[in-house]
Amino acid sequence: MNDEVTQYISNTAPWQKEICEKLRGMTHETVPVVEERLQYGKPHFLKDGHHVAVIAVARDKVSFMVFNATDIPAVKGFIRAMGKGDRKCADFEEGQEVDYKALAEILEKTTIAL
Template sequence: MNDEVTRYIDGAAPWQTAVCEKLRLMVHETVPEVEEQLQYGKPHFLQNGDHAAVIAVARNKVSFMVFNATEIPVVKGFVRALGKGDRKCVDIAEGQEVDYAALADILRKTTIAP
């Protein structure tokens, strides 16, 4: 675990810190060889040097974005597309139920199996 990523997560609001910690653990469990680092001021997770996911804290949400997600469908109210659709993002608000298993499944589909 990267200390800069830990400081980023610990600096968020308590509910955001809890969500970020669960997302971080989910990423490591889903992609065991993943490396994490702070890039562009946000926690990035890399697999074999390529971006796999990003966690971003904003004032009223936590965003979880995956890369290489062209094949992941947009789901209204859950998964939105970014860029040319090659990145997908889920926004999590305070008090919202989070389906970490569904997020892990999306991440699994966008990363290279070990």
Template sequence: MNGDVTQYISNTAPWQIGVCEKLRAMVHETIPMVEESSQYGKPHFLKNGHFAAVIAVSRDKVSFMVFNATDIPAVKGFVRALGNGERKVVDIKEGQDVDYTRLADILETTTVAL
């Protein structure tokens, strides 16, 4: 576990801390030997030196972005595409139910070739 990532998470709202900790645990369970780093001021997760996912917290949401996701379809109300679709993002708001199993499946799919 990276201390800068822990610090980032601990400096968020209580509900965001819970979401971030669950996302972090899910990433570690999904990607064996995942590396954590703080880049661009946000927690990044790497597999074999390649970006796999990032957590970004703003005032009213927690965003979880996966890389290498061209083949993952956008799903209205759940996951949206960024840029050319190579990155997909899930925005989580306070009180929202989160399907961490579904997120883990997406993450596993996007990191299998890394």
């Protein structure tokens, strides 16, 4: 675990901290060899030098973005396409339920070929 990532998560609102810690744990569990670092001011997760996910916290939400996700379909209200569709992002607001299992399945699919 990276101390800068820990500090980033610690400086968020309690509800955001809970989501970030669970996303972080889910990422490490899903991709056991994942490395983490603070890059561009946000926690980034890498496998063999390739970006696989990033957590971003804004005032009213937590976002979890996965890379290499061209083959992952966007699902209205759950995960949206970004860029040219090679990245997918899920946003969570306070009180919203997070489907960590579904996110783990997506992460597993996007990292299997790396």
